[in-house]
Amino acid sequence: MFENLVKWSRVKSPWVYHLNSGSCNGCDIEILAALMPRFDAERFGVRLQGTPRHADVIVATGPVTEQLKDRVIRIYEQVPEPKFVVACGQCAISGAVYEGSYCTEGGIDKVIPVAAYIPGCPPKPEAILDAVVKLVTALKEG
């Protein structure tokens, strides 16, 4: 009963924590555009949270830098279960232009598990919203 209530609330209103682990900020600007009234992610119940402890989904941008690797893992551990990570942009997917650099680990899935990938450099707000809708649909289907 309680699990059903938690699942229902997650499907109706996934709360998002935005994590930048080394991005150039291009992807971050598109995420913010997706959350603003023009694209209006709130119509799907998506809400930006300031703390990972209150979030259901981490939206991660950028490659993982050596400097931030431990913090990325700590932030992931702070999100309550069940949790999902969405890699937003080519850098978060594979490291892209930073791949092979001495100071980066590569994509976010080198460090924490990733449930969904949004390609693009940077992805458009429409692509970010599409990923959110697909994630909510996947949550509904269990």
Ligand code: SF4
């Ligand atoms: S994918 Fe492109 S816009 Fe996004 S962080 Fe990498 S270089 Fe910047």
